[in-house]
Amino acid sequence: MGIKEYDVFVIGTGTAGKMAAKACAQAGKNVAIADNKAFGGTCALRGCDPKKVLMGLSEILDRSKQMQGKGVKSLPAINWEDLQSFKETFVDAVPMATEKDLRALGISMYHQSPYFLDEKSLSVEGKTVKAKKVVIATGNKPIQLEFTGWDLTLNSDEFLNLDKLPESMLFVGAGYIGVEFAHLAASLGVKVTLIEGAERPLSRFDKDLVASLVKAMEANGVRFIFNADVYKIEKLRKYFRVSAKQNDIEIEEKTEMVINTAGRIPSIDELNLDQGNVAYSKKGVAVNTHLQNTGNKNVYACGDVADSSGLPLTPLSSFEAELVIDQLLKNKKSSEIDYPNQPSVVFTHPQIAMVGLTEEEAKEKNLSFSVKCKTQLDWYNAKRENHGFYGFKTLVDKKTNQILGAHIIGPQAAEMINLFTLAMNLKLDTQALKKMVFSYPSWGNDIKSMI
Structure with a gap:
């Protein structure tokens, strides 16, 4: 049997890898995809999705504690085993569903981590394959600690x-x-x-x-x-x-x-990148503004594994995958990555969220800006739910009156930060945002008082 040849070989079956593989297959390319873990990626199987399901119970408990004596007489009893069973309903079907979707598009699947033999050849499942283009979308993995035990x-x-x-x-x-x-x-x-x-x-x-x-x-x-x-x-x-x-x-x-x-580090140690002349750093696979590898021009990287300026977040991996698809399919030959403002959220209770610059970063850039900061707010929404921790900090450019950064701590910070992100990416100034008519009483309406 001869060596199989593919137009595109994708390594990694998370959000970015699946997007690239599917788009190329739908465009008529001969595509293969490989993963040494269950198909579906970190976010769906061992990251944001299952984590958020588990945290749903903590949100209920935290809210109950806040309202104890204010309508709640006793706290709910918890059952971790039942919660885990509920979580598995979101996770269990993902690998099979992912493979079904890929198989329907005629994509060849390999259940092992491939490694480079040379710039256009890979070894996977004991076979040698050739690929005109390779997309690395392997994500990150937990770092190994360097101490005894x-x-x-x-x-x-x-x-x-x-x-x-x-x-x-x-x-x-x-x-x-x-x-x-x-x-x-x-x-x-x-x-x-x-x-x-x-x-x-x-x-x-x-x-x-x-x-x-x-x-x-x-x-x-x-x-x-x-x-x-x-x-x-x-x-x-x-x-x-x-x-x-x-x-x-x-x-x-x-x-x-x-x-x-x-912490987490790029999942690249099994790929034998040196043999494929693939440049990399401690931050991941080295890429230019087209997300093309700086060493091997036939290789692209997207998502957490890419040493790019995108944050290690699932929405950013999708954003980068779209650009890689454009390069592979020559949709936009000259397109370069142009990152929008990217929000980040820590899903504690209260949540903490941010978008744009911190105060320290704005000072380092010598920007002329004003700061508005209040914590432990007793605004209506916080009072009606008896929240003890609610606050914000916003940075506004004195020349343009546009928002440079927004930071929120509160129970709905994850949703509120999206409104700031929208305003910043659309370059709305504070007056335009204040003139918006939002529903009331809603947490989103509070952002008009934060600028």
């Missing part, structure tokens, strides 16, 4: 699939994942400790609003330890002993379970 930790995938919750948990790392999972576990009654090497969590977000979030999470039972670097984990009979240094002082913590939430 790191292998005793669980990663985010394993946390999402726990059969039962322990009495205590310790999270190593206070980024998106660590903060969200710590909040979830604490809401469900777990004694939670979160250790972070920096002086605060969520370094990308506004420091003033993050300080409010820390207070809210502490009130919910999360214990933070900052400026502490874990260097050893040991297994005891029932507990794990976690050793760390905090400002040169030795500290120890005992817990039933340790979760590695120290």
